[in-house]
Amino acid sequence: MAQRQSLRGAALDEAIDALLAEMISLGLERAPISRPEVQQRLGLTSRATLVGERGKRIESARVAQLKESGKDPDNERRRRSLEERITHLKAENADLVRQRDRMLEALSVIANNCLVKHVDVEEIMAPLRKR
Structure with missing residues (x-):
């Protein structure tokens, strides 16, 4: 039974480069790149061999x-800054205020139409009151 010869040094670097090129060409869906995936595909038993310069190449x-697949690797892990969150919440708040104003305007039109047609406004608006 022939044992697989362990990769070391320059041979390991060449194997990693070849594997990474192959994984990039296969795409994100078929071969996502990560250190554990590279370790498994190369048959390595120690994670310590994929640190330092090799780890930087894998990253x-x-x-x-990710860029080839159309995804932005920076936005995948990044939280919005405080200023971005404040800007987003201000825009959302302004939108909610506009919606509220439109609803109040529609409610006043309904009440006005009820008064014109001599319909009891209190009876029509009863479902809207809090119980």
Whole structure:
């Protein structure tokens, strides 16, 4: 029974580069790049071999693969800054105020139409009151 020879040094670097190129060409859906995936595909038993410069190459290949698939790798993990959240909430608040004003305007038109037709406004508006 022949044992698989373990990769070391320059041979490991070449194998990693070849594997990363293959995974990039396969795409994000078929071969997402991550350190555990590279370790499994190469048959490595130690994660310590994929740190440092090799880890940086794996990370840059992951970023390249995400960019090729049309995803922005920076926005995937990033939370919005406080200023961005405040701006977003202000815009949402302004939209809600406009909706409220439109609803109040529609309610006043309904009440006015009821008065014109001599319909009891209190009876029509009863379902809108809090119980």
